[in-house]
Amino acid sequence: MHGITKRFPGVVANKDIAITVRKGTVHALIGENGAGKSTLMKILYGMQKPDEGTIAIDGEQVSFNTPGDAIARGIGMVHQHFMLADNLTVLENVVLGGEKLYGIGAKARKKIKEISDAYGLGVRPDALVEDLGVADRQRVEILKVLYRGAKILILDEPTAVLVPQEVDALFDNLRELKAEGLTVIFISHKLGEVLKVADDITVIRRGTTVGTADPKTATTKQLAELMVGSELPSPETRESTVTTTPMLQVEDLTVAETGVVMVRHETSARMMLPMDRTIDPSAELGRLLLDGVSFTIHKGEILGIAGVEGNGQTELIEALMGMISPAAGVITLDGTDITKSSVRKRRVGGIGYIPEDRHRHGLLLESPLWENRILGHVTERPNSKSGILDLKAARKDTERIVREYDVRTPGIEVTAASLSGGNQQKLIVGREMSHNPKFLIAAHPTRGVDVGAQAQIWDAIREARREGLAVLLISADLDELIGLSDTLRVIYRGRLVADADPATITPEELGTAMTGAASGHLEASDNHSAGTDAGTESPEDEAR
Amino acid sequence: MSTSTVSATSAAPKKPGGRKKLTLPWIMLIVAGALALVSVVRLISGANDLTSVGQVSGALSLAVPIGLAGLGGLWAERSGVVNIGLEGMMILGTWFGAWAGYQWGPWTGVLVGIAGGAAGGLLHAIITVTFNVNHIVSGVAINILALGFTQYLSNFTFAEAPGGSSKQSPQVEPIYKVTVPGLSDWMADLQGKHWFFVSDLAGVIGGLVTEISLLTIVALLLIPATWWVLWRTSFGLRLRSCGENPIAAESLGVNVYKYKYIAVIVSGALAGLGGVYLSEVASPIYQEGQTGGRGYIGLAAMIFGNWMPGGMAMGAGLFGFIDSLKLRGGAENVHAMLLLIAILLVLVCVWQLYKKKYIQAGVAAVFAALLFLWYATTDSVPSQFVDAAPYLTTLLVLALSAQRLRMPKADGMPYRKGQGK
Amino acid sequence: MKTFDKDRLMLAIAGPALALVAAFALTMIVLGATGINPIEPLRIMVENAGYEDIQVLIVNQAGTYYLAALAVAIGFRMNLFNIGVDGQYRLAAMVSAVVGTAITLPGPLHILLIVLVAMMTGAFWAGIAGVLKAKRGVSEVVSTIMLNAIATSLIAWLILPKNLGVQVEGSNDLTTGEIAQSGWFPALSLGDSGEIYGFTFVAFALGFVYWFVLNRTRFGFDLRASGASESAAAASGVDSKKMIITAMLISGAVAGLSGMPVLLGESHTYTLVFPVGVGFTGITIALLGRNSPVGIFFAALLMAFIDKASAGLDTAGYAKEIGTIMKGLIVIAVVVSYELVRRYGIRRQQQKVGEELASGGAIKTDKEVAA
Amino acid sequence: GGKKSSDASSSPSESGQKSAAIAYDIGGRGDQSFNDAAYAGLKKAETDLKIKTSEAEPTDGEGEADKVQRLTELARKGNNPVIGVGFAYAPAIKKVAPKFPDTTFGIIDDTSVTGPNIANLVFNEEQGSYLAGVAAAKVSKTGTVGFIGGVEVPLIKKFEAGFTQGVKDTNPNAKVLSAYLTQPPNFDGFAKPDLGKAAAQGQLDAGGADVVYAAAGLAGSGAIEAASAKGKWAIGVDSDQYNQAGLAKYKDSILTSVTKDVEDSVFNLIKSVEDGKPTTGEIRYGLDKDGVGLADSNPKYKEMADVIAAVEKAKADIIAKKINVKTAP
């Protein structure tokens, strides 16, 4: 690709980019958020047309108008965000657009099985994508590309949602593909990974190529400097502020799958009947999304929950927020039982919430920033007084947040959608912190946020913790998790199966536990399952 | 808290929870059960018209226009475009069908009527797909426009034609009707015996083989055809993917605009065919206001049927059946329906009891008792309530049945090429 | 910031204005294509609207439309499509007329009673759809379509002389009897040109209430949040089921009011020829006015203008359907232009955000070094 | 008051020529029924009396105020008489008539509004329908006949009442099935022929009727079609439907039609005003004045001597007030 330039209204996403990828290699592309990596790849994939520049494949000049053209030239792309239709089966998602290859029936199913077996993807063709976990979805995405017999694979941040073991498995696959002569372009923010798998590295900054690196000699530090011109900030936090006053106590929290209710939960039997009428009641057994989860978070404590996505984190958050009602269990906040309280009551009662999916749960995308500042705190000052909104005060406070949290925006009247992800996140953090929460749920607080903003968000959390905030931290970024938490727990299939000391644990060990391979208390460099007391636990246990 | 063991059964990996595919034998069994229930009611109440040949064919001809509109809605919404303009497209169908029909014969009328509806669909596609305007606004506008446009045109066309007026077209030649010889009579005979179940089945079959218009057959075939095209061909897969996740479809080289356009135009064409059916088969003339909200009912039937052709057909069929019952000797037939609903409520009550939901069971029981009482103490239903029967039944069925509606995920969402993240 | 808003205002006005011109031009093309003088009908319409008696009709009709559109808009504001306004207001008008005839109270109290009954009836009828949606997941689109038809039957039954209705000797109409004078809403008389129903002013005042409740109260914020993003609203503490029911109840109550201008100001009774279809026009107007009280006001006036000004076209020898065609074209032209303006606005806004980011870039780097 | 819509255009009276006007009911001109009959009367006046005419149509969903404005405008422009077609105009005429004492206002199908310058043109539909009942009972072999009403309003119930009485008086054992297609204010029942067809089929095959009488406007054509397909009898309404071009295909099955002479009533009123002796008050068109009646264009009907005899006898009895026909079932 040569001299690629792409302008968006107000942004030059790519500016005269040049990149050469050798055949049969894994080529890594790195750069901070918004550097233009995805845009460049979308151009290569025909999803966007470059304003200037040329692309040559095998020395032959090409011009793609649609992804179809690119696919025809043997290019396949796994996108940063999943490109799957939830309500279609895996088979349908895979064959879509490539129906000419093997049809849409038995032949296609056979082919999918074949590829799946060859790379150990373990994909079930007739499952609905909706029912798949993230890792499975990732595999479907890869399968989509392989199915089309792509010769050039683009993987845009494929590892963001995977645990280390899954990453390793993916890398094995990549090496295998490489051995077969395929070319892979790989985008990641995780520099360690990049060094592990790449043959060549290109660094992009603000839309231009700023350099290349040799993975054999480069260090992550050098790469980071190339990327952002600064050191990698670290989430390390060592001075403990943990007190002995419990802020949040969760006992035996159990959540059943939506649409099903528990019949005899007191007997811990998992016999459940569907709420809706179906033909055969006994044929349908629901399952537990959270199973007897108990923990305590004290004032000034950050409890980190590690786990592969889809193991009950979402349900835990939603149950704590009151968005779903648990089948069993008691939640106590600062001495008050809030198990039956509404979401609003809980928020007023002092729960802050940084949601895992900011677009779905944190923002009104089409509303101005100041309305987003009111969201979730409409009953509280300065947003309203006795049922009437105080727009002036809300606006003024929004300006304060924008200032204090360094939200990059031309003003508070623009819609939330027009902010970049990082800035949206800063706004949410600022909002939640403005109401002096007693307890904060922070789900992936820095996901997809670039290094600068990351540090700010960490600082904000640490600051509040010092003042006695209790935090439940859920993150896929294990460094963040280990660095910030005072206590660590591992969630697996709806249960808290292990705990660990963040002072000694390594990401690799934690990753192992997340796959369910280990349980109990995790000792550093000794991850055999040490069966702990399953009965009542002491506060000591909680405070590690 | 940590547990030392992770029981293997603790949670199965993500499995399709709650949803169950209805297999063919199940569907057959449900249909047979429903028919048996109707049969029982017929025997008790003596309302023999409940499943007569005439009732079934009447139901069919009332259901077909609704079903065609619903099918039109299904095509559009499966591609992600909400089509509330079905009513307008139907109006275009009635008008153009009759206009061409009376001059050049019914089949030309069918084609021109379809084209008229398709033109409405095209307009909808331009507004919603190309200009990305809110789909409901566009649909409402098309309904207004189609009404005004056809009324306006009638002044220049039908008003001057012999036998026509500014509100009405001249007569259109009828479309050929077929009766399966032998079978039709045999079924009518069997039906006339008023036996349990057998006669009811004979009535249903008889209704399908007696005096059935070729256009009705076409309409009936369009339902499985739609299912086949949308669920069994790559064209259909692509079309549906546009309604589920157009950006994903785009990323695999699907030209989303093209499929949306095709779907919405087909949608208009189907609604247009529904219109032609009204102005050529249901009655041989165009008449202002003839569609009378059937486009909306079609939409409702589609939602009722969970955006699936079979379910939609059931919705339209239910509506046509009750509508026909009410028109053919309303007071008596609808009175018998009271009994049917009461029995259904008793079944609901038993089911809720089984599920230990005592409140729901109680409510169902009370309503069932009230209906029995009403049934027993009267021998007809006021004509006003008879009129409401199809609507009430639909509402009741929806309220009682499980709502596992699932509309296409990107239905009604704006889409622009190259905007995906 | 100030200029930003001014630009937005300019855009907001330019869009519909251009669209109206386009719609009129399109209408002229249709007329020309059918061999009709394309200017004359439009001229007659504009001329008609110049007369005071027609203006009175327009304003009164606009009041009715305004209420119906507000009712629809409340639903739209939280993504509920209340197609049932038509049934709700007819049932409300009928029931409140019956109560208003049966009970006579002194002046304002009588009116208040009638209005309250109308609101409650409308709310009840819409509430059925709300409860069905919240509790049973029944799509409100389907249930309100069904409820419209059921309302028709229910009214037809209730108005029978053996039930609540009255058939005046010699008349072929059925009525609910006449409400006593104390229940008539005072009107603004313009002498010979007719009178503007007093309730019309109430209607427009309600627009202000609508604006205030939606934009200045917690409840309104919750409602709008639910409409903008159900998931975000739920996470922010809105009980979505309760909100659905509440919104439907309020929408129905306002819908119930749409019959009041005519009932309290003109007919003083509900009859078989009570205006129908107002609810459907309300949908068009709400969409055209983009659910904003001011937008709806102008949209209601526009629709009322086309209705009343085109009514006389047939007397002048032109088809009055021209008005209907014009309505359809206006809706299309206006919404298309909204969209084009919106896209332009977004592009501009992004440009601004982009500039901001570009200028802030330098500082950003410094900070990162510091961190 | 400022400028009124009617002030502007030159009024016909100024130009010295006489003029009459009608304001239509919903449906307007072209409905091949009621409104068209009124129009025919107006046209007849235009040619026979050499006067100018005006017409105005209502808009869908309009209210009383619009009707008041319409009548006012027609009156102010100097039209005389101004005729409101349909009972819906009653409240409006009540308001407008006193303001124009020199103009005669006609209203069809209503006697509830009265005044010195109001002419109430009403019809004894029940009498015509009674005769239809007699004929139906006479030709029916099964002893079951059907009645189909378009919309269940009092006016159509008059048709039902007369028909039922006629049937029962002729054959006390006969059964009358009756059905209405829609309920007001849903007037689709006059516009959806397929509903008329379905209802007629129900009465013919399930109910065992062999004669159907449809008072359902255009939807009646569906009933006639159904009867024709089954080889049974249909009875038309309003005008002589045997001679209607649109129904030529089924004419053999149209036994007779109950006519309602709106055309003449309109013409007569215009003529009376023209002659300087405007009629006012209730002008009732019954069997006596041939304002309603039974058509006999179908040759097969004419051959049925006994039927005709029975009908003639009933007619004479009604005129002689020996039979009193009810107006509500």
Ligand SMILES: Nc1ncnc2c1ncn2[C@@H]1O[C@H](COP(=O)(O)OP(=O)(O)OP(=O)(O)O)[C@@H](O)[C@H]1O
């Ligand atoms: N469709 C679009 N319209 C407007 N601007 C866009 C669009 N897509 C991307 N951009 C802009 O282009 C720039 C580059 O975006 P891109 O997605 O390529 O970044 P990236 O390097 O992939 O970042 P990340 O690491 O967060 O994925 C961003 O600043 C973004 O503002």
Ligand SMILES: Nc1ncnc2c1ncn2[C@@H]1O[C@H](COP(=O)(O)OP(=O)(O)OP(=O)(O)O)[C@@H](O)[C@H]1O
């Ligand atoms: N579809 C789109 N239409 C318009 N603008 C877009 C679109 N996609 C992205 N943008 C613009 O791109 C910018 C940020 O895009 P994006 O969300 O990819 O940024 P990011 O920093 O990569 O965020 P994240 O970290 O969440 O990936 C925003 O300014 C937004 O205006």
Ligand SMILES: [Mg+2]
């Ligand atoms: Mg990004």
Ligand SMILES: [Mg+2]
């Ligand atoms: Mg990216």
